[in-house]
Amino acid sequence: xxxxxxxxxxxxxxxxxxxxxxxxxxxxxxxxxxxxxxxxxxxxxxxxxxxxxxxxxxxxxxxxxxxxxxxxxxxxxxxxxxxxxxxxxxxxxxxxxxxxxxxxxxxxxxxxxxxx
Amino acid sequence: xxxxxxxxxxxxxxxxxxxxxxxxxxxxxxxxxxxxxxxxxxxxxxxxxxxxxxxxxxxxxxxxxxxxxxxxxxxxxxxxxxxxxxxxxxxxxxxxxxxxxxxxxxxxxxxx
Numbered sequence: 001x002x003x004x005x006x007x008x009x010x011x012x013x014x015x016x017x018x019x020x021x022x023x024x025x026x027x028x029x030x031x032x033x034x035x036x037x038x039x040x041x042x043x044x045x046x047x048x049x050x051x052x053x054x055x056x057x058x059x060x061x062x063x064x065x066x067x068x069x070x071x072x073x074x075x076x077x078x079x080x081x082x083x084x085x086x087x088x089x090x091x092x093x094x095x096x097x098x099x100x101x102x103x104x105x106x107x108x109x110x111x112x113x114x115x116x
Numbered sequence: 117x118x119x120x121x122x123x124x125x126x127x128x129x130x131x132x133x134x135x136x137x138x139x140x141x142x143x144x145x146x147x148x149x150x151x152x153x154x155x156x157x158x159x160x161x162x163x164x165x166x167x168x169x170x171x172x173x174x175x176x177x178x179x180x181x182x183x184x185x186x187x188x189x190x191x192x193x194x195x196x197x198x199x200x201x202x203x204x205x206x207x208x209x210x211x212x213x214x215x216x217x218x219x220x221x222x223x224x225x226x227x228x
Contacts, residue, residue: 042202059117105204106161107161
């Protein structure tokens with residue numbers, strides 16, 4: 001079981017501010033992901049990383065950016081927050097386990113962002 | 117891209133009742149997971165099940181990959197089972213980067 005941490009859990013911030021959402025995992029997983037989820041809706045992949053210095057955009061276009069300088073750390077940054085960025089952001093990581101042929105993705109608790 | 121549909125969208129049960137949730141997908145998959153999202157937003161892994169059948173306590177799941185669907189069974193439901201159940205898949209015959217596409221979920225409420 002993976003341990004995934006996200007901070008802050010809740011953030012209310014004004015328009016135009018720069019914010020960074022933190023995500024860390026302690027299991028050494030190479031693959032990490034960011035999803036965006038509006039209330040009552042499904043999750044959409046916005047960024048993913050297959051390892052250090054590897055980042056790609058996901059299926060849903062996002063104005064956020066990510067970096068992967070260390071294996072365990074995958075922060076997401078919004079340079080200028082807007083009310084349209086109000087949403088829940090969930091971080092995940094995964095690894096392929098040869099022993100039992102599983103490829104599960106594990107999620108952090110999420111950050112609920114509100115931009116006023 | 118691959119399409120994922122879940123049914124029913126909403127379900128209300130009396131405590132102790134059984135239920136079946138369905139996930140249909142539009143193409144071959146190499147990964148399928150069921151998650152439970154609790155009222156605080158945390159996604160909890162239930163099953164990794166790209167094919168076959170698995171059971172864990174009161175929950176079990178079956179995926180028939182050739183017919184492109186998966187079922188999640190909940191028996192003897194409890195109020196703590198309330199929340200949203202998501203099916204998520206990665207399309208393709210061979211393994212990719214484990215990039216999941218989520219269904220729209222089934223909102224379950226279990227009442228006393």
